[in-house]
Amino acid sequence: MQLSFGLFLKSRLLQLFVVVWTLQTVKAQDSAIKPFNKLSITDGLPQSFISGMAQDSVGFVWVGTRDGLARYDGKKFKLFMHKQGDTATLSNNIIESLFLDSRDHLWILYETGEIDILNTRTEHLFHLSKDPVLGIITGMIKPGKSIAEDKSGNFWLITTNGGVFVYNPRKISLRFFSEQKLGLSQNSITGIFPHEGSIGLVTDKALFFINDKQEIIQTLPYTFNNPHLYDSTRPWKDTYTITTKNGSILIRDLHRLILYDNQAKQFKEILPPSKYKEEDYHIAKDEQGQVIVIFPQYIYTLSNDYKLIPWRMLSRENNSSAISLFVDRSGILWLGGNGSGIQLINLRSSGLTGISYTKSYHEDLLKKYLHVPDADIRKSFLDGMYPYYFRSLKSSDGKIWISKSTRETTEKLSLLYYKDAHLVYPPWHYSESFENLPVEINALAESASGKLWGMDFFLHPVLFNTVSWEVTIYPAIIKINHQYNTTSVSSLLIDGEDNFWIGTAFDGLFYYNHTRKQLKHFTAADLPGSLPSNQLMSMLQDPDSSNILWIGSLGGGLIRFNKQTEKCQTFTINDGLPNNTIYAVLADQQGNLWCSTNKGIFSFGRKNYAVRSFSSSDGLPCDEFNRYHYFQFPDGRISFGGIEGFTVFSPDQISNDSFQPNVALTGISINNKAKDFGFGESPFSAAINSLQEIRLPYDQNFLSFEMAALQYNNTQRQQYRYMLEGFDKQWVYAGTNSNATYTNIPPGNYQLKINATNTAGTWSNHFKNLKIEIQPPFWKTNWFIITAIALLTGIIYLAVLLRIKYVRKEEQQFANFEKQATTLKEQALRAQMNPHFIFNCLNSIKSLIQEDRKKEAIIYLTTFSRLIRNQLNNAQELISLHSELETCKLYTQLEALRFGEAITCNFEVNSNIDLFSVQVPPLILQPFIENAIWHGILPNNGGCVTVTISQQSNQINCVIDDDGIGRKRSLKSKSKEMSSHESKGMQLVQNRLNLYNAVSRYGSSIDVIDKTDEEGNATGTQIILTFKQEQ
Known part of the structure; x- marks a missing residue:
């Protein structure tokens, strides 16, 4: 008795659930479901006739058309086409049907009767029809859903002339079984399906179940009316069959659905609604096992007690007949059309629905959801009102105030309230008369004490006495041009009793203290913390903080305005918003913000700034919403209106997406x-x-x-x-x-x-x-590196041997150079200054002192000491040309003091030459000057020596020119008489330059030019020393 009562109670509860679910779905019938996405040739489909679709285990969707195969990944199609002469491509482009097996192999059946098998993971193609053993089946397989796989991995294929082929892919074997051989007698096969590891055959009069050994394990004769499913006039008839999650079997027959109830062990017919009795239909099953029945204009679900429950109407654009369909793992229904491409419909409700407009946004809300009688609407200004004029406010006493927002003048104020499913029009009267009629109310707000305020188009604060119904209009907060006003109040909030916050559609934000008549104006600027836009559509007081305003703007995103700091924090698409145009801002009972945009709606966490976006793919009627199309119900439900319809939802019933995509x-x-x-x-x-x-x-x-x-x-x-x-x-x-x-x-x-x-x-x-x-690269591989190291080691060893030999030779040469240099340095030191010259200088100083010519003696002695000091300081191997010239100048000064006017010496230096950076051997010029004086000038009883320093490219030229007797006469004079001063300076200079050239990177040279006049007589000697410098 308890068991019977328990079954009875379960049955009643189930019936109650179905009734409630049916009422909910019937309520949803007000809006037709639209595809959230359509795929056509412009999206990459090869053709718009969709002959088959399947989803592999990875998640790719494979689409067969009459012009090739396509793989879709949500972003693009990858095409597979026949290419003549290329055996790696499809056998044909005209695909008749697809079948995906358990190994992710896609069977492709062509209109020509050929069959290919594509490995959807590797994309390798096997031409089954071209196989010498398996090709016999070409042209013999029934069109449509004619393949099934048993638990052993064998494939059963229905033929067009009765019987089945059984293909074993492991042994690559093919066997044919006629209906008689299978023991089916005169039962022609019309459908096939897998069932609990075995194969189910739909025949004319019974269901047969056959194991992988081709043995009949169960027969279920039909017990329903007209138990003939095979039609000899339509051998291509597709008797598609699926198994429900509780093991029952559904057979799609023409104009009826046949059920075998696995628990009741009996057959029954499920007839479509009468209006669809002659219509074709399709059946599908989602990942949870829910059976879906799709008619051209409506989608039904199959309840647990096998009743067709209406779910959603299909929009008119979906009425094109579906050729193929399936439900993917995320709950998307894919409808493949006859020339209309693919339409995608989300079967998993997010809690959002789209409702098409019957009349207008506000009238549909009032009638369908607030249950206002038609008579009330017709009597009010709301009847036929432009929906963009709709404004509403829920007051603390439970009333919902509704106004008409225009700049039109009116004798009768358009302001009423809703309560208890009725519209109440109070007997408003103005506190005073006006020369010009007042205008309508653009925005409504309530003060802390419950006073009802409004703001009209021209920024007049308006107070409504909800007891005496008196209307008091106050002066405008600013003076504006009534004819050209573009301020347009869009929203109003009141702090306490006197602090008004006024949002405008074109002129930013105003703060106005009604008692003190204090006004502040906030406008957009390209400065941190400023408003991002002057076009403010909606405004909401933060539920927790009286200092924060939330403002929706056109193009500027969602604004968080701090009243104390008067600074803005802006949230845009960079912060996860779907769009920067925010038409409406409302708060749910948990304090989350809900906003409508041009790209759907979104919720926004005021604390963590988390964004959840929703679009038409989640059930919304469209993605683009409208200004002033928003409403909040007393029970917390929210409504937004868009260009193609509106939505009404409970925020706490919005579901989260828990799908885990590959x-x-x-x-x-x-x-x-x-x-x-x-x-x-x-x-x-x-x-x-x-x-x-x-x-x-x-x-x-x-x-x-x-x-x-x-x-x-x-x-x-x-x-x-x-x-x-x-x-x-x-x-x-x-x-x-x-x-x-x-x-x-x-x-x-x-x-x-x-x-x-x-x-x-x-x-x-x-x-x-x-x-x-x-x-x-090969030169960085191990074998190359080892070989290179070995080769390099040998080269290095040989190079070291050669280097040792070379170094020894260099050391020997260097030793010879050092010995030679030492000798030359000693000779140069000895020859640096003519001893006779020094003795003469000392005698000259002595004579000047004895003659009491102290001033000349001091000059002579000072110059002589500077010369000696220079000689001692210039002991290094190289000195600057400047130091060398200084030494030469001191030397010529002393000689001039000795010989008086008989000797003249000039120094000409190019000012562009940096004498300090030019390095030369010490005392390289002085011997030539000395030689010019003693052997050229003095024998000629006087003359001039000119030293010229110039530069050509990377070389320095030092020219010593005299107008003496020349080298030939000088040599003759030396041969006649023994000179008291044997000059070795020229030879020493030449030897030092040779050594300098041997050890230096740069070259130097000496050129001696004998000057003559036109008759060939000697007119002096010119010495040119050239020093090459680093560029």
Whole structure:
């Protein structure tokens, strides 16, 4: 008795649930469901006749058409077409049907009767019809759903002339079983399906179940009316069959659905609604096992007691007949049309519904949801009112005040309230008369004490006495031009009793203290903390903080305005908002903000700034919403109106997306060229998503990867992140960008990891990994390095031997140079100054002192001491040309003091030459000057020596020119008489220059020119010393 009562109670509860669910769905019938996405040839489909669709285990959707096969990843289609002469391509382009087996192999049946099998992971193609053993089945397989797989992995294929083929892919064997051989007697086969590991055959008069040994294990004769499912006039008839989650069987027959109840062990007919009795229909099953029945104009679900429950009406644009369909793992219904492409419908309710307009936004709200009688609406100003004029306010006493917002003058104020399902029009009267009639109210607000205020089009504060119904109009807060006013009040809030905050549609934000008549005006500016826009559409007082206003703007995003600091914080698409135009801002009972935009609606967390976006793919009637089309019900429900309809929802009943999408690699480019499998020059032997590792040479290290999260209901919300381990130190968060690009990857081993979110922004648990090896160039490989090291060692050893030999030779030469240099230095030191010259100088000083010519003696002695000091200081191997010239000048001064006017010496130096940077051997010029004086000037009883310093390119020229007797006469004089001074300066200079040239990087040279007149007589000697410098 208890058991019977328990069953009775369960039955009643189930019936009650169905009734309640039916009422809810009937209520939803007010709005027709629209596809949130449509795919056509403009999106990459090869053709618009969709002959078959299937989703593989990864999540890709495969689409068969009459012009090839396509793989869809939510962003783009990858096409597979027949190419003449290429056996790696499809056998044909006209696809009749598709079947996906348990191994992710896609069976492609063509109109020609040929069959291909595509491995959807690797994208390798097997031409079954061209196989010498299996090709016999070509043209013999029934069109439509004619393939099934048993638990052993064998495939059963219904033929067009009765019987089945059984294909064993492991043994590559094919066997044919006629209906008689299977023991079916005269029962012609019309359908096939897998059932609990066995194969179910739908025949004319019974269901037969056959195991993998081709033995009949169960027969279920039909017991329903007209039990004939085979039609000899329509052998192609598609008797599609599915198994429900409780094991019952559904057979799709023409104009009826046949059920075998697995619990009651009996057959029954499920007839479509009478209006669809002659219509074709389709059945499908989602991942949870829910059976869906699709008619051309309506979608039904099958309840647990096998009743058709209306779910949603299909919009008129969906009425094109569906040729194929399936439900993917995220709950999306894919409808493949006859020339209309693919339409996607979300079967999983988010709690949002779209309602089409019957009359207008405000009238539909009042009638359908606030249950206001038509008579009340017709009597009011709301009847036929332009919906953009609709304004409302819920007051603290439970009334909902409604006004008409225009700049029109009126004798009767358009302000009423809603209460208890009726519209009440108070007997308003003005406190005084006006020369000009007042205008309507643009915005309503309530003070802390419950006073009802309004603001009209021309910024007049208006007080409404809700007891005496008196209306008091106060002076405008600013003077404006009534004819050209563009301020247009859009919203009004009141702090306490006197502090008014006024948002305008074109002129920013006003603060106005009604008692003190204090006014502040806030406008947009390109400054931190300023308003981002002057076009403010809606305003809301923060539920927790009296200092914060939330403002929706046109193009400026969502604004958080701090009344104390008078600064703004702005939230835009950069912060996750779907759009920067915010038409309305409302708060739910938990304090979350809800906003309407041009791209759907979104919720916003006031504390954590978290954003949840919703669009037409979530059930909204459209994505573009309207200004002033918003309303909040007393029970907390929220409504927004858009261009194609409106929505009413309870924020606490909005569901979260919990789907965990797979993420896949859908393409790869190497050095900016697409290289995925199937492209002409691909280095890969299979599709990139199926590979575990790729190896690339060092010069193919610019890589770009395309990725896709395989969830199709709102792909624009999906976000991506990726990391190349060994290259990146952390995740790269790419937002909605589904491309990962790396340039100049060094040789080495890496692992690419990619991940994506679902539409709610939750990161999926599924990752895609790909190992990448960038191979080094051959000269960086181990074998090359070892060989090179060995070779280099030998070369180094030989080079060391040669170097030792060379160094020894260099050391010997250097020793010789040092010995020679030492000798030359000693000779130069001895020859630096003619001893006779020094003795003469000392005698000259002595004579000047004895003659009491102290001043001349001091000058002579000072010059002599400076010369001696220079000689001692210039002991290093190289000195500056400036120091050398100074020494020469001191020497010539002393000689001039000795010989008086008989000797003249001039120094001419180019001012552009940096004498301090030019390095020369010490006493390199003085011997030539000395030689010019003693052997050229003095024998000629006087003359002039000119020293000229010039520069040509990278060489310094030092020219010593005299007008003496010349070298020939000087040599003759020396031969006649023995000179008291034997000058060795010239020879020493030449030897020192030779040594300098031997050890220096730069060259030097001496040129001696004998000057003559026109008759050939000697007129002097010119010495040219050239020093080359580093450029």
